[in-house]
Amino acid sequence: MRATGGNGNALPAYRRIQATIRKKIEDGRLKPGDAVDSERELAKIHSVSLMTARHALAELQREGLVERRRGSGTFVAPPKLEFNKLMSFTEQMSSRSMPAHSRVLYSTIIRGEHDIAARLALPAASRLFMIERMREAGDEPFALETCYLSADLYAGIAKAQLERGSLFSILEHDYRIVLAYADEDVDATTADPKAAELLGVSRGAPLLRIRQTIFSTDGKAVLYVLGLYRSDRHVLHIRRFR
Amino acid sequence: MRATGGNGNALPAYRRIQATIRKKIEDGRLKPGDAVDSERELAKIHSVSLMTARHALAELQREGLVERRRGSGTFVAPPKLEFNKLMSFTEQMSSRSMPAHSRVLYSTIIRGEHDIAARLALPAASRLFMIERMREAGDEPFALETCYLSADLYAGIAKAQLERGSLFSILEHDYRIVLAYADEDVDATTADPKAAELLGVSRGAPLLRIRQTIFSTDGKAVLYVLGLYRSDRHVLHIRRFR
DNA sequence: AAGTGGTCTAGACCACGGC
């Protein structure tokens, strides 16, 4: 007998099964706690062997979308909160439904910034875009972010664009860059006169400093961002696992 | 033919296969980049079907221990760095091979600390251990940590004990608590006179403040820790994923 | 007892990689 459906279409059967379940959950036809079709039911419905149905469910379980209980069944998992998630300023604010603004203070091309070029794995003398932005939440200054990226690889990133959408979305849509993760160094510092004035705090006020290098899925450093956050308006939440 | 070895022993075949591979890697008989036995080889060696051998390798891949390349084979993955890992001070220091000390400054039982009791999901009037510790790395003061835990649930945690081992190991060994994760709030503050003196910095020096609630595997809050870190001696590294 | 997930068999065909 034929083993796999040499079905010609690219999508494996277990993926199709997962898709139907995912869709039911997204549609709301299945809510957290509801029972998903059992392995045997899925096998019959999709004319597939038990192992294949099982494969589909096991992978959904690993993704955290469903929970499986032996002797009992497979159930839609409660919505999982995502921790330590890399989000753009825009995304962060909208996820908390806070009105947010971003203003480009300064934007130029620099050259010869060795440390920053090194963090982006570029030649020391590379031309770099430097963009200084003020982040505001509800008319209150909130953070000062300076970001750097290769001026050669991402030529044409205009100030006008940045006022409109997030840098993340520009990179993802216009440059087909898929961002994957960021390594961040977090420490504390105090406001120097310039930062104090821009952020509207007194000199010497504590600021949270976050230096992040953001990598794309192919492992290349795309962006280096230095952020100074008003400590009275911002707390960084992280979850660590043992 | 018999399907599964109703072998009576508790360990599934795929676990045994994984164990042999893990051991080879730990022993150094397999180094990163080396080829692991293929599915077919493992099936023969362990007298097991292809699917079972496959299951073993697939799970090792998901753990990040091996990489699988179609048409090529299965290879030992380069050692993976662990990010955002919850570690005790002792573990953190030894993982960087830094000589570290910890000194208990103060230890008492308090009562009526509503906010802290609330964070530990205890009644507002609960009795709490409060332990204030100085962390030192190479004779330099480094951090000030105040930790709180239920004095009723963890009676008998003595100062003497704390001088010796880490609180983590006491909880894990003496109280059979398995710690799972911590939620942390990070911000910046400046040194007040007391903190300044203890940490050996000037008043107003920037400090990284980390407030963590540590949970056990059963989802209960076990520990609340307020840490003040000298920003000139400490950077927090985190990785975020998209 | 009936149903569920967990493990397992003894094969099969496919797509891909390296020689």
Place this chain on the structure above:
DNA sequence: CCGTGGTCTAGACCACTTC
């Protein structure tokens, strides 16, 4: 070409939960 991993079959027995 041959070996590799990726997908799949049509069953099986076991341990467990629910009724």
